[in-house]
Amino acid sequence: MTTLQESAPTKPLRQPAFGVGTLAIVAGLIAAFAVPAIADDYWLSSIIIPTVIMGLAGIGLNLLMGYTGLVSIGSAAFMSIGAFSTYNLLLRAPFLPLPVVLIIAGLIAAIAGVIFGLPSLRIKGFYLGASTLGAQFLFEWLFTNFSWFSNDSQSLTISAPRLQILDYDLQSATGRYYLVIATTVLLIALAFAIVKSRVGREWMAIRDMDVAASVIGIRVARRKLLSFGISSFFLGIAGALWAFGYLGTADAHAFNLDKSFQILFIVIIGGVATIFGNFLGAAFIVLTPILLDRLSLIIDLSFLGDQGALANLQHIIFGTIIIVLLIKEPDGLSSLGRRGVEALRSRARSSN
Amino acid sequence: MTGLLELHDVSLSFKGVRALNALSFSVAKGEICALIGPNGAGKSSLLNVINGVYRADAGDIVFDGLRFEAIHPQKAAHLGIGRTFQHNALFRRLSVRENVLAGxxxxxxASFFENIFRLGRDGAERQGFLARAERTMSFLGLDRHAGRIVSTLPYGLQKRVDLARALVAGPKLLLLDEPMAGMNQEEKEEMSRVIREVNRVFGSTVVLIEHDVGIVLNLASHVVVLDYGRKLADGAPDEVRKNPDVIAAYLGTVH
Structure with a gap:
C-alpha cells in the first residue's frame, strides 16, 4: 500500500484558479456585451446569434446526455414547444413581460420533457433514443395540423409580436443579440449551479453506474425525470429565441429531425459533460457550412454541373470533417481547448 | 434467535436454475459474518437479494425489525444497508471525493432549489457532507488521492474507494462482495485490518464474501458455507473448519 500512496496526487490549484476564473468571467461578460460594437448586422444576425442559441440548446441536451447519460434525439421538439408557447403567451396574455413569458414557456417544455422522459425509467441507450423520436414526430405533427397553435394563420407560421422589455425595443439585430446573450448568460450560470450541486453529482453517478447509484440510495427515477425536465427547460427557451431572436418567423418544420441531429452533433463535437464546449460545437455547426459556401464560390466547381450536386458535395465534406474530428478528438473540441490551456499553464509554471 | 439480519427460507432462481434454495440464517448485530462457497454457490445473488437488486421468489427477510419479501435498493440504502461490488462499480469519471460524497x-x-441556488439547508449540507467525506477518506488512507479521477487509480485503491463510498453513509449493515479479490497476501491482510477497524470503530455489522479461507477464518466471527444455493454449514470458524461436509465439498480433505 505504501507504494500506492507515493504516486503523486494531483492537487487542485484552487486558490489561484479561483482568481483567474473570476477574471475570466468578468472579461467574458465584457466581451459578450461589447460584441455589437465590433460586429456588423450581418455577423450578428447570421453568425453570432444562431451560434449562441444553438450553443444554449446544446447545453440543454448536454445536461441530459452528457451529465445524466440519457440519449435523446427529440431535442428540437422541446424547442418547438418553447417557441409555440412563447408565441401564444405573448399573443393571448399580452400583459406578461417577455422574461416571464420565456420562463413559463421553458416550464411548459419542461413538463413535456418529464412526460417524454418516462420511458427512461424502463429503457436506456439506443432504445431510449428511438423512443424520444416520438416527441419529435408528435409535436411537429401537432403544430402543423392544429392551426390554433399558430393563431389560425394560413401559412401555419408564427411571427414574434413586438419583442420588448420595459418599453425597450429589441427588434434590431443589436436588440435581439442582447436578448439572446443576456438569457444565455443567465442560463449558463444556472447550468453551472446545477452541475456543481448535489443534483449534478447524482446525475453523473447515474450516468457512470446506475445500479450502484440506486444501491447507495440515490433516487434514480426522480433524478432522471428531473434531468429531462431541466434539459427541456433549456431547450424550450432556446427554441423561443431561435424562432423570434434569430428566424423572426418560424413554423413547426424549423424544428424538425435535422435540427435535433444538429444539437446532438453540437454535444458530441463540443464535448459531452461540458458547458462551454457546446458553443464550440455550435460554432462548428453554424460556421462550417458558411465556410464551405464561400469556398465553393472561390474555387471553380462548374464541372459538377448543377447546384444540387454542389449541395451534396458540401454535405459529404461536412460529414467527413465530423468523422475525422471524432476520430482525432473523441472527447470533443473542449478537451482540445483544455489541453491547450494546460500546456500554456505548465509553460508558465516552468518559466517561473 | 433474533439478529440484525435474518433470512427465512429465501429462494431465488434464474430461468429455472436454482441460485438459492430455501436458505435461512441469522446475522447478529456487530459481528463479521463471512459467506464462503465455490463459484456459483449463490453468494453474490444472496447479497443482491438482501439489498434489493434481485427479488427473491420465496421467503422473507427481517432487517432491523422490519420484515419484507422484496425491497427496492434505494429503500434498502435508506434503511442503512451499505454495499460494495465484486467488480468495481465506481462512478468512473468522478473524483475520489465526488464518489465518496455521492455515497x-x-x-x-435540502430541496432542489436550495441545492442549486445555495440557499437554506444547502450550506450546512455541503459542509456536513464534505466533513464526513474527508473523515472517511482519511480513515481509509484515501485523503491523498481525493482529487484523482477514480478510473486512473490502481485497482487496490479503487476497492478502497468502493468501501469508502459505502461506509461514509454510516451503514448499520455493510455487505462486501469480494473486497479482497485480485489482491496479494499483503494487501489482503491490510484490507482485513481495515474491515476489522470499520467493524470496531463504526460499529457496522459486516457480511462479506471471500474465497481465501485462511483470511476468512481469521477475520470472521461467524461463517456460513453455501453450496449450490444450499446452506452447508453455519457457525463459528472453528466449528465450520471441522465440519465433515465442508471439508468434503469445499476445504478439501485434511490429512
Missing amino acids: LSRHGN
Whole structure:
C-alpha cells in the first residue's frame, strides 16, 4: 500500500484558479456585451446569434446526455414547444413581460420533457433514443395540423409580436443579440449551479453506474425525470429565441429531425459533460457550412454541373470533417481547448 | 434467535436454475459474518437479494425489525444497508471525493432549489457532507488521492474507494462482495485490518464474501458455507473448519 500512496496526487490549484476564473468571467461578460460594437448586422444576425442559441440548446441536451447519460434525439421538439408557447403567451396574455413569458414557456417544455422522459425509467441507450423520436414526430405533427397553435394563420407560421422589455425595443439585430446573450448568460450560470450541486453529482453517478447509484440510495427515477425536465427547460427557451431572436418567423418544420441531429452533433463535437464546449460545437455547426459556401464560390466547381450536386458535395465534406474530428478528438473540441490551456499553464509554471 | 439480519427460507432462481434454495440464517448485530462457497454457490445473488437488486421468489427477510419479501435498493440504502461490488462499480469519471460524497446522497435533506441556488439547508449540507467525506477518506488512507479521477487509480485503491463510498453513509449493515479479490497476501491482510477497524470503530455489522479461507477464518466471527444455493454449514470458524461436509465439498480433505 505504501507504494500506492507515493504516486503523486494531483492537487487542485484552487486558490489561484479561483482568481483567474473570476477574471475570466468578468472579461467574458465584457466581451459578450461589447460584441455589437465590433460586429456588423450581418455577423450578428447570421453568425453570432444562431451560434449562441444553438450553443444554449446544446447545453440543454448536454445536461441530459452528457451529465445524466440519457440519449435523446427529440431535442428540437422541446424547442418547438418553447417557441409555440412563447408565441401564444405573448399573443393571448399580452400583459406578461417577455422574461416571464420565456420562463413559463421553458416550464411548459419542461413538463413535456418529464412526460417524454418516462420511458427512461424502463429503457436506456439506443432504445431510449428511438423512443424520444416520438416527441419529435408528435409535436411537429401537432403544430402543423392544429392551426390554433399558430393563431389560425394560413401559412401555419408564427411571427414574434413586438419583442420588448420595459418599453425597450429589441427588434434590431443589436436588440435581439442582447436578448439572446443576456438569457444565455443567465442560463449558463444556472447550468453551472446545477452541475456543481448535489443534483449534478447524482446525475453523473447515474450516468457512470446506475445500479450502484440506486444501491447507495440515490433516487434514480426522480433524478432522471428531473434531468429531462431541466434539459427541456433549456431547450424550450432556446427554441423561443431561435424562432423570434434569430428566424423572426418560424413554423413547426424549423424544428424538425435535422435540427435535433444538429444539437446532438453540437454535444458530441463540443464535448459531452461540458458547458462551454457546446458553443464550440455550435460554432462548428453554424460556421462550417458558411465556410464551405464561400469556398465553393472561390474555387471553380462548374464541372459538377448543377447546384444540387454542389449541395451534396458540401454535405459529404461536412460529414467527413465530423468523422475525422471524432476520430482525432473523441472527447470533443473542449478537451482540445483544455489541453491547450494546460500546456500554456505548465509553460508558465516552468518559466517561473 | 433474533439478529440484525435474518433470512427465512429465501429462494431465488434464474430461468429455472436454482441460485438459492430455501436458505435461512441469522446475522447478529456487530459481528463479521463471512459467506464462503465455490463459484456459483449463490453468494453474490444472496447479497443482491438482501439489498434489493434481485427479488427473491420465496421467503422473507427481517432487517432491523422490519420484515419484507422484496425491497427496492434505494429503500434498502435508506434503511442503512451499505454495499460494495465484486467488480468495481465506481462512478468512473468522478473524483475520489465526488464518489465518496455521492455515497452520502441519502442523507441529503435540502430541496432542489436550495441545492442549486445555495440557499437554506444547502450550506450546512455541503459542509456536513464534505466533513464526513474527508473523515472517511482519511480513515481509509484515501485523503491523498481525493482529487484523482477514480478510473486512473490502481485497482487496490479503487476497492478502497468502493468501501469508502459505502461506509461514509454510516451503514448499520455493510455487505462486501469480494473486497479482497485480485489482491496479494499483503494487501489482503491490510484490507482485513481495515474491515476489522470499520467493524470496531463504526460499529457496522459486516457480511462479506471471500474465497481465501485462511483470511476468512481469521477475520470472521461467524461463517456460513453455501453450496449450490444450499446452506452447508453455519457457525463459528472453528466449528465450520471441522465440519465433515465442508471439508468434503469445499476445504478439501485434511490429512
